[in-house]
Amino acid sequence: MKKDLRVSLGQVGDYEIRLLKVFEAVVESGGFSAAESELSIGRSTISTHIANLEERLDLKLCRRGRGGFSLTEEGVEVYELMKGLFSAIEGFRAGVNALHVRLTGELRIIVSDAICMDPQSRLPDAIARFSDAAPEVNVLLDVKALNDIERMVLNDEADIGLIPFHRQLSGLNYSSLYADHFHLYCSRTHPLYDAEPSDDLQDKVLASKVVHAGIHTSPEVGSQLADMNKAAISYFYEARLAMILSGAYVGFMPDAYVESQVATGELKPLIPEIKHYSLEIAAITRTHGRANRPRDLFLQMLNQLTQTDLN
Template identity: 50%
Template sequence: MSQKNYSLGQVGDFEIKQLRIFKAVVDNGGFSAAETELNISRSTVSIHISNLEARLNLTLCRRGRGGFALTQEGQVIYEMTNKLLDSLEQFRDVANEMSHNPAGELRIVVSDGISLDPRCRFPEMISRFCDLAPDMTLHSEVAAMANIERIVLNDEANVGLTPYHRRLDGLNYIPLYSDICRLYCSQTHPLLGLTDDELTDEMIDGLTAIQPGLKLHEEASQQLCAMSLKATAYFYETRLAMILSGKFIAFLPEAYAEPYVQSGQLKRLGGDDRFYTLGIAAITKKSAQPNRPTALFLNVIHELSGQSVS
């Protein structure tokens, strides 16, 4: 596209919408991959990008058999778009800070099984927060621990509720509760008929076991290091289903597994020596001053948990 004697003029809401779509396409690596995030069809995405290119009088990307790729101009516009959208977000945060009745967005990312654990008190957190900020928009999603850390560090979420096997320097932690994780097999597993006295450590360690698929703290690693780890399942629901198949043994939080033990579907293995402790915490990115939505939610957490930041 020719840039001769071209002037962009005013940038309004419609152009900002197109730039957000352009950013989503680049972040997802193409038009098809961006459909789900944007919740619009690929053809509509394509129309928005074409209109943006016409508005800017620039070719932003190449698409075809060779795949999606940014042009040199597209790379510059992408970088400027990130700066523009970050500035708009900062403007909104500052305006909300000064508002008596705060508005804006709070993004929370939660690990498997935590949101409905009564020890977390997540429904109470949400209720209290909504009372304090009724105009706030809430977004919540579920992710694995390592992804939650990344999402919070990258400012894609304000708060994460997650187990932690480590403490990262860039994050603040508010401990919520601890889980005792014990070893289990199913009612269809060959070990079910053996008593605790008949079971030996060698027998247990020789069975096909499931690992969480992430780097564990020392206490957990010591429990798993001698076992025959031939399967991976991070989320408790998937891990439980694999245990119930009768082909695997695995560690689960005691509180999570207890209903299945009571119903006879699971049996605990290895006596009192087979366990490790797993802390659950609310995490936020370290910053000089959290924005108002984050600060409000952290105050709610402190109020309900009685814990301080560490």
């Protein structure tokens, strides 16, 4: 029956670490004599250290005699546990040392339309925190079309992309941040703005000319547009909003983006109980590539901010 090391050993301090280092050298050298040159100490001293370690562990670790040096079953297990301990210590040391390395270089963030000023994105807050934590990192922030963002991140032309989640590409990591909610809007000058609820209102809405992004973003969006009169294409929200404000078109817009126009009565949602959908907003990064501490720090801050809002 194996002994309970937690009861026998107690705390592991510098003394135990030194004894384990001797044990490591003996095992990897193949015996006491062979370890003398490695440790620069005599065989009798090595023997004393191993005896002390065995006493501390209350275990027999090795056999030595005419048959040569060999490990006991417990010695093999202690050796494996010891390697894990040394690896953890080294990982801790490397991590602490990395904290003292200054963050420099460039952080390239490319976002999809309207995310920059979406209050749910918390992007300005994340940039402010990052600027305080890494003042020597130059931040590049730009807006691109959805497919361009995916391509740029995959090609290492951008470190982070913020996009509506619409598909999962090989080579990209996805981190969900929050959801944008959309309704179908018309402007004050559209014929349906003052329309009263009626049996044929839905038919009139479906017959109205709708402006849309012109790309497939999700099955839910496709389903909402499938029965509509798709008469115009405008990818970016700013341009799409202008088309809707013209009074000639209706169109889906993020509720947060048009909040001020709804508050002033310039826009109103049409049959909101039917015409609505949600889009998950995700941060994308390359699956493989060099270590990038500025990217990882910014993502950590962005996730903390958006997840705090969700909770």
